[in-house]
Amino acid sequence: MEALVRLAVKPLAYAGTAVLxxxxxxxxxxxxxxxxxxxxxxxxxxxxxxxxxxxxxSTYGFTGF
Numbered sequence: 889m890e891a892l893v894r895l896a897v898k899p900l901a902y903a904g905t906a907v908l909x910x911x912x913x914x915x916x917x918x919x920x921x922x923x924x925x926x927x928x929x930x931x932x933x934x935x936x937x938x939x940x941x942x943x944x945x946s947t948y949g950f951t952g953f
Contacts, residue, residue, distance in 0.1 A: 894949055897948045897949060898950060900941055900950075901941070901945035904939075904940075904944075904945060905938065905942065907934055908935055908937075908938025909938070911933075911935035911936075912931075914931045914934060915928070915931035915932070918930075
């Protein structure tokens with residue numbers, strides 16, 4: 889199982905980076921439009937989800953692209 893996780897770490901890190909980046913862009917758009925409440929929470933949730941996936945990847949040996 890450990891070998892399988894180590895094999896999947898790079899694609900997971902790529903996906904986590906993409907989610908984090910999209911969350912940052914979405915946050916910028918939401919703040920620019922002046923929205924508040926639920927939309928900002930969605931952006932923070934996307935950023936947090938991407939960070940959690942990247943943390944998981946670094947735990948299993950991901951050091952960078």
